[in-house]
Amino acid sequence: MAEQKPLNWRSRTITGGINRSPNRAMLRAVGFGDADFDKPIVGVANGHSNMNPCNAGIQPLVDRAMTSLRDAGAMPQVFGVPTVTDGIGMGTEGMKYSLVSREVIADAIETSVNGQLMDGVLVVGACDKNMPGGMMAMARMNVPAIYVYGGTIKPGSWRGQPVNLVSAFEAVGAISAGKMSKEDYDGVERNACPTHGACGGMYTANTMSSSFEALGLSLLGSSSMANPDGEKADSAAQSAKVLVEAIRNNIRPRDIITRKSIENAVALIMATGGSTNGVLHFLAIAAAAEVEWSIDDFERMRKKTPVLCDLKPSGRFMMTDLHRVGGVPVVLNMLLAHGCLNGDCLTITGKTIAEELAKWKKEPDGEVIRPWNNPMYAQGHLAILKGNLAPEGCVAKITGLKNPSITGPARVFNSENETMEAITANKVKAGDVVVIRYEGPKGGPGMQEMLAPTSALIGQGLGDSVGLITDGRFSGGTWGMVVGHVSPEAQEGGLIALIEEGDSITIDARSLTLSLNVADDVIARRRAAWKAPAPRYTRGLMAKYTKLVGPATRGAVTDGA
Numbered sequence: 001m002a003e004q005k006p007l008n009w010r011s012r013t014i015t016g017g018i019n020r021s022p023n024r025a026m027l028r029a030v031g032f033g034d035a036d037f038d039k040p041i042v043g044v045a046n047g048h049s050n051m052n053p054c055n056a057g058i059q060p061l062v063d064r065a066m067t068s069l070r071d072a073g074a075m076p077q078v079f080g081v082p083t084v085t086d087g088i089g090m091g092t093e094g095m096k097y098s099l100v101s102r103e104v105i106a107d108a109i110e111t112s113v114n115g116q117l118m119d120g121v122l123v124v125g126a127c128d129k130n131m132p133g134g135m136m137a138m139a140r141m142n143v144p145a146i147y148v149y150g151g152t153i154k155p156g157s158w159r160g161q162p163v164n165l166v167s168a169f170e171a172v173g174a175i176s177a178g179k180m181s182k183e184d185y186d187g188v189e190r191n192a193c194p195t196h197g198a199c200g201g202m203y204t205a206n207t208m209s210s211s212f213e214a215l216g217l218s219l220l221g222s223s224s225m226a227n228p229d230g231e232k233a234d235s236a237a238q239s240a241k242v243l244v245e246a247i248r249n250n251i252r253p254r255d256i257i258t259r260k261s262i263e264n265a266v267a268l269i270m271a272t273g274g275s276t277n278g279v280l281h282f283l284a285i286a287a288a289a290e291v292e293w294s295i296d297d298f299e300r301m302r303k304k305t306p307v308l309c310d311l312k313p314s315g316r317f318m319m320t321d322l323h324r325v326g327g328v329p330v331v332l333n334m335l336l337a338h339g340c341l342n343g344d345c346l347t348i349t350g351k352t353i354a355e356e357l358a359k360w361k362k363e364p365d366g367e368v369i370r371p372w373n374n375p376m377y378a379q380g381h382l383a384i385l386k387g388n389l390a391p392e393g394c395v396a397k398i399t400g401l402k403n404p405s406i407t408g409p410a411r412v413f414n415s416e417n418e419t420m421e422a423i424t425a426n427k428v429k430a431g432d433v434v435v436i437r438y439e440g441p442k443g444g445p446g447m448q449e450m451l452a453p454t455s456a457l458i459g460q461g462l463g464d465s466v467g468l469i470t471d472g473r474f475s476g477g478t479w480g481m482v483v484g485h486v487s488p489e490a491q492e493g494g495l496i497a498l499i500e501e502g503d504s505i506t507i508d509a510r511s512l513t514l515s516l517n518v519a520d521d522v523i524a525r526r527r528a529a530w531k532a533p534a535p536r537y538t539r540g541l542m543a544k545y546t547k548l549v550g551p552a553t554r555g556a557v558t559d560g561a
Helices: 023-028 059-071 093-115 130-141 165-176 182-191 204-215 230-248 259-272 277-289 295-304 319-324 328-337 353-357 416-424 451-459 520-529 540-548
Strands: 041-046 075-080 120-125 145-149 156-158 161-163 382-385 393-397 405-413 433-436 467-470 482-487 504-508 513-516
Touching: 041 059, 041 093, 041 230, 059 075, 059 120, 059 230, 093 120, 093 130, 093 277, 093 540, 120 130, 120 230, 130 145, 130 204, 130 277, 145 204, 145 230, 156 182, 165 182, 165 416, 165 451, 204 259, 204 277, 204 328, 259 277, 259 295, 259 328, 277 295, 277 382, 295 382, 295 393, 328 353, 405 416, 416 433, 416 451, 433 451, 433 504, 451 467, 467 504
Parallel strands: 041 075, 041 120, 120 145, 405 433, 433 467, 467 482
Antiparallel strands: 156 161, 382 393, 393 482, 405 504, 504 513
């Protein structure tokens, strides 16, 4: 822990000092009085947006946090943070901005907090990139900080069955295959998102928020709360109080984000069946915190961590069900009891994770959270595959599969849109291996999520019998025989760029391999003839991103990692 300093040690170092004019005069214009200049200035990074259900319920949480900060003796200063909503952008050109927004969010928070030398920051967000973007900023700046998750959505219902956003995407495939009526299709779409809050399974937003509990930078029990419920606002207020104490005790993110705490976060992701995006984002968070962590560390953690939770997308239950049976702390206590959690890691409260967990329920319900001796799977579900198609690695989600391997003919597409046209026209058949390329960090640019094609395949009943590989990525709502983050990507001349229609490809989760079954001399001839396509963007944010972004195997970050 860093040495104790005055509560407003950063804000007092503004040129001339905030106790001197003109700084003082300008702060009076935003509500400072004489007694306020000795208080810490705490930023509140506000991800509110009425464009999407994930973030539309954030403002009440921000308001409660602001009041709580003032009551605790701080001067809160709110600033806005952009958000891009994957569920709305999915399948459109707008989706290319999703992963890019993670970098923009991190940059925006760093700019506001460091530009005004704030003494701490409370970050409030809910959609997929809000969490890693906020955490990357917190790690970079290293001022006392806490993350407040906006909360999960509650499930909808159609014909007595729970439905959610992913149900709507799967319905596209089902109706195109003649397996769903128009009435049911409309019923699912109209009832999938009944409240504010992030997508309700163990998809990317809930994966990242849950892992932040394990990491130590969000309050225990907070990630599974539903946005509309009063306890979510209460948790935001409590988070603000905890942050002021952290400022008082000079507890900073890099005291908390360590190799051991990242192990805790990844163990929680494995145990809950979390999103493949957790791999990408924790590589980026580790890089921001300058913690040694590689893609191979995920495979190390997978082998020793069972999948304990029966949660969507491959399982039965929603995030609200997990909350009903005790939430993330129950899972963490199980991991702690069986040697899969580092209990001595510091948390934002100033106590260790083991000390905090002692206050929480320890026994699983046996259904949503399975007992240790009867897990969903004996090992984790996010496997790192390698082979001639991915010498630097790629990520496969291997739960919920009847067959952990497939060898089949390649169906090659150079964009997500081409793929969707073929799937909805019923041109993809059982046994095929779909290849979607030039969707990587540089090629897309921005690694679009392939939720639309994977959901359409599942809706057509092909989730277990069709393989899919891409240098793009997947939604947290994806499951099936899918492999993403293939690296090197096609735009950089990776072997995925050289696949031709009908080539034999093997995906094998047992041997952790991804292979193009084509002779070396044939590959050499193809490589000699290959030329990189021109960048899709030449001006603006996307062009800058294309020039700066690194490979997926190092987190697809833009600041030199």
